[in-house]
Amino acid sequence: MKTSARPLLDNPVDAELFVGRGSELSAIWAALNAELNVLLTGDRGSGKTSLLRHLQLDSRSPFTGARREGDFPMTYVRVEGIADGRTLLARIVETVTGTPAAENDGPDALLRTLTDHRQQFVDDTHKRWAEESDDGAEPTGTRLFPVIIVDDVTAAAGHALFGQYRDEVWSTGYLWVVSVRENDRAGLLTPPADAFFEKIVELGPLSPAATIELVTRRLGVDPSSVGEMLADVVGGNPRDLVGALRNFMQDPESYDANAQAIGARDAAIYALGRSASMLAAELKARGTVSASDEDLLAALGWSRPRAVQVFKQLDENGLVRSSEVSSGPGRPRRVYELTPAAEWMRLRETESETAT
Numbered sequence: 062m063k064t065s066a067r068p069l070l071d072n073p074v075d076a077e078l079f080v081g082r083g084s085e086l087s088a089i090w091a092a093l094n095a096e097l098n099v100l101l102t103g104d105r106g107s108g109k110t111s112l113l114r115h116l117q118l119d120s121r122s123p124f125t126g127a128r129r130e131g132d133f134p135m136t137y138v139r140v141e142g143i144a145d146g147r148t149l150l151a152r153i154v155e156t157v158t159g160t161p162a163a164e165n166d167g168p169d170a171l172l173r174t175l176t177d178h179r180q181q182f183v184d185d186t187h188k189r190w191a192e193e194s195d196d197g198a199e200p201t202g203t204r205l206f207p208v209i210i211v212d213d214v215t216a217a218a219g220h221a222l223f224g225q226y227r228d229e230v231w232s233t234g235y236l237w238v239v240s241v242r243e244n245d246r247a248g249l250l251t252p253p254a255d256a257f258f259e260k261i262v263e264l265g266p267l268s269p270a271a272t273i274e275l276v277t278r279r280l281g282v283d284p285s286s287v288g289e290m291l292a293d294v295v296g297g298n299p300r301d302l303v304g305a306l307r308n309f310m311q312d313p314e315s316y317d318a319n320a321q322a323i324g325a326r327d328a329a330i331y332a333l334g335r336s337a338s339m340l341a342a343e344l345k346a347r348g349t350v351s352a353s354d355e356d357l358l359a360a361l362g363w364s365r366p367r368a369v370q371v372f373k374q375l376d377e378n379g380l381v382r383s384s385e386v387s388s389g390p391g392r393p394r395r396v397y398e399l400t401p402a403a404e405w406m407r408l409r410e411t412e413s414e415t416a417t
Contacts, residue, residue, distance in 0.1 A: 068110035071118040071137070078278050079115045081271025081299075082108060085262050089116060092260035093133060093208065093236055100250070101240040103264030105346050106300030109240040112264065113137065113210050116238065120208070132205050133236070134182075141213040144359060146221025147171075149214065154178075157209060168226055176233045179207055211239045215359060216248025224254030231257070244339055248362050267299060279303065301345075322402035325409075330380055337380075340371045341399060344381070349398045372397055379408050 069075040085101075089112075092099045103109050120133045138156040143149045150171045151162040158178045162171055183205055211219075219241060223230060230237070239258070241249050250258070267275065330341045343357055344350065350357050352368040361368070375381040375397075382400050385393040400408075 068108075069114055071114040071121075073118075075111075076115060076118055078275075079111060080274045080278060081267045082112050082115070082264070085112060085264060086116060086119065088260070088262050089238060090119075092262075093206065093238070096206065096236065097259040098237040098257055099239070099260045099262060100246075100258035101238065101262050101264065102243050102246045103240075104243050104298065105342055106298045107243075107264040107266075108299040109264060110139075110212055111299070113212055113238065113240060117210060132186075133208050134186075134205075135208040135210055135238075137210045137212065139212050140215075140218070142215070142356070143218050144215055146218050146225065149211075149218040149222050150226075153209060153211060168222075169229070172226065172229045172233060175235070179234045182207060206236050207234070208236045208238060211237065214239055214241050214245075214249065216241070216245035216362060217359065219245070219249040220251055220254050223249070223257045224251065227253050227257050242360065244361055275299065275303075322406040326380065326400070326402045326405045329378060329405075330375070333374055333378065333380075336367075336371045337375055340368070340375065341380070344397065344399045349396045351394045351396045353394070379405055 069079055089099050089101070101109055101112065114137065117135045117137050120135045136157045138153050140149055140152055143152060147168055150168055151166070154160075154162050154171045154174050157175060162174075166174070186205055219239065223237075223239070237257075243263075327341075330337050339361055343360060347357065352372050353365050358365060358368060363371075372381060372383075376383065380400055381397045383395050383397045386396050
């Protein structure tokens with residue numbers, strides 16, 4: 062039984078657990094074959110990292126011509142939490158070249174390093190191909206397209222790099238596949254960055270069939286009824302689905318009751334609108350947060366007053382609980398967490414009994 066909720070990696074073992082994203086994978090390959098940059102969007106836990114890692118594994122599989130129309134060596138760069146364009150670019154350069162960026166190197170110097178590295182890589186690869194050929198000549202008709210995969214870019218850093226330095230990044234000669242959380246998408250694609258990404262691939266919820274397939278592969282059996290029940294609770298989010306599966310396998314009876322409570326609580330959140338759902342998703346992932354947490358505000362693209370407003374909306378409906386935390390001199394911070402589903406259900410039942 063494989064119920065870890067970590068992202069899948071680019072290896073054959075994890076590839077056996079990859080389900081439900083065939084059309085998105087094909088869309089990315091079609092764009093790369095057409096020499097287009099790709100933006101991959103999806104909510105937290107939707108499987109962006111797993112898809113990108115599978116793409117990387119796919120690029121190393123024996124070339125058949127069925128999907129790839131050339132050779133696409135890929136470098137994966139994880140950039141979660143980087144808030145500015147220069148730091149983002151430095152991380153990319155360091156990962157691609159294997160050499161730390163100089164502290165005084167600005168974006169122009171870093172982009173030149175990236176361009177030079179690509180050219181050297183292409184020259185070395187063509188030379189190796191010639192040495193490996195029967196006649197010592199470079200192969201004809203084989204296209205070489207180095208790809209940089211940038212995973213989990215923030216709106217601010219992504220827009221700074223692919224907007225402010227759009228043309229310079231284009232000129233490096235790489236193809237780019239970049240992932241961003243759905244709530245950062247609009248900020249990243251503010252012009253002129255929108256023109257950089259000529260293909261946008263969206264990761265929605267897993268289909269019911271893919272949900273059952275995921276459960277089947279994780280458990281090694283065909284528990285269709287379990288898969289359908291879990292899908293009803295988590296709504297097709299792969300990370301939530303795996304977590305729910307793990308909890309179910311540990312205590313099926315308790316899980317069944319809690320699953321109903323989770324479903325009811327999440328339905329109440331959904332009824333409050335998209336902003337409430339976005340904030341609730343962050344609370345699920347982060348645990349306890351305050352309305353002034355910079356990482357939270359950056360992820361949501363909100364101001365502090367907006368966060369306070371939505372926290373109040375959730376609080377008025379009993380969907381969050383709050384407390385004050387003191388971390389030194391000054392006023393204590395008010396922090397929030399999602400109300401546990403079972404507790405929320407008890408509160409609703411108590412209110413209902415009081416009303417009658």
